[in-house]
């Protein structure tokens with residue numbers, strides 16, 4: 001309906017150097033008759049069958065921009081097929097703009113527009129279509145900008161998105177993880193049309209905010225969303241209930257309602273804290289993760305675990321809050337300090353060990369300058385698989401805590417001077433040594449893991465961080481490990497390894513053995 005899809009689609013294809021396909025036109029060509037003729041001879045069913053056959057054919061083609069008839073979007077089956085082809089953009093306009101484009105005689109030509117007031121009829125039609133359009137990947141309002149600008153925007157969407165991983169959630173819902181470059185600039189088009197408030201809250205920290213919040217706000221504005229920014233201090237020490245209260249206050253002052261999305265823009269600390277705020281404020285607000293650290297992309301932004309630390313243990317207060325979307329913009333990694341990249345690699349090496357096979361091979365060879373996209377995707381896929389199978393950590397999800405029981409103890413003992421990723425690296429060293437002590441795995445695995453961590457620039461001994469454990473410190477770490485929430489029925493449970501790809505959850509490690517492993521660090 002006069003959304004400009006053919007003109008804009010053709011212009012975008014030209015900018016990208018892609019082929020352009022107009023499905024209505026293509027179907028008319030292959031049928032040798034106009035659409036009205038197909039409807040007359042084959043009925044609507046015949047026409048829809050031709051549409052699905054065409055989509056199946058298009059799935060075998062690369063580098064194309066496809067403009068579809070509106071009916072294709074409304075049909076759930078065809079919409080699902082279209083969404084597998086690549087990023088799907090819904091073009092919209094205001095009712096008044098549609099009325100202007102259609103002209104005064106529109107109702108005469110289009111029976112569905114007949115009625116007292118054309119603009120009002122259009123508004124009703126748009127409302128009917130809204131649920132289908134809100135299920136697309138992007139929405140672009142074509143009312144206000146020139147075709148040239150709009151075509152550029154479409155081209156940018158196509159270029160930004162590299163991978164999209166749908167994640168199934170417990171209630172039968174799902175959300176997408178999107179990985180690409182320049183995705184923050186598309187946030188507004190991703191969130192527009194979802195039926196949320198026209199206002200969004202961005203929660204970020206004092207380091208990430210100055211780098212990316214303005215771009216996020218600009219992008220939200222392009223999607224018609226007004227936004228405000230609430231900034232928390234950076235670092236693990238801020239992942240605390242006091243920060244949560246400050247953020248509640250900021251949301252109250254920002255005038256949010258139950259429909260206002262909360263966007264976490266930052267690393268795992270921002271994601272965990274903002275997610276907890278989104279889970280609890282007004283009993284729950286829509287939540288979007290925009291992870292900017294490698295660790296948050298690989299791990300913390302996926303799976304819906306959110307929460308904060310307390311003075312008596314890490315991550316003790318929290319919730320399961322599934323995001324509506326995870327937007328991992330690789331461009332943000334350019335500003336990530338080297339040590340934070342290393343921390344992300346710790347979770348990627350951990351994921352490789354849990355996954356085994358090629359993923360372990362890829363994750364153990366990432367040096368300071370190696371491209372990170374392939375092992376990052378491996379880690380994202382592993383996390384997706386595990387959280388889909390065990391969303392509430394009854395079973396397999398515990399595997400993701402490989403290296404974390406020792407790691408959390410060390411992190412807390414150091415008063416968070418040891419970063420989470422560094423603690424995970426040291427925890428992996430402890431976990432493999434414990435596995436060997438219990439006769440679970442081959443002794444050669446220790447060397448492989450130490451090598452992988454060293455290549456990634458991660459510590460394998462406390463001395464590399466200028467720290468050491470006295471016997472009293474071992475007591476202190478042990479106590480912190482004991483206060484970790486993963487203790488079940490009195491005994492501490494560890495995730496250990498039989499081999500890469502073969503993790504095992506056990507409480508067989510004695511306190512004496514665990515202390516001996518710590519003392520070797």
Ligand SMILES: NC(=O)c1ccc[n+]([C@@H]2O[C@H](COP(=O)([O-])OP(=O)(O)OC[C@H]3O[C@@H](n4cnc5c(N)ncnc54)[C@H](O)[C@@H]3O)[C@@H](O)[C@H]2O)c1
Nearest residue numbers: 207234235267268269270292293295300305332335336420
């Ligand atoms: N919820 C989960 O399932 C889960 C899983 C793993 C880890 N975690 C949590 O994640 C946290 C660790 O995450 P993290 O390592 O991302 O910590 P973080 O959020 O503290 O980020 C690390 C540092 O990098 C900065 N930073 C982030 N992105 C940047 C960028 N693009 N450019 C410049 N600076 C940037 C941050 O400001 C911070 O100073 C821990 O609290 C851990 O418990 C949660």
Ligand SMILES: [Zn+2]
Nearest residue numbers: 347404420424
């Ligand atoms: Zn972790």
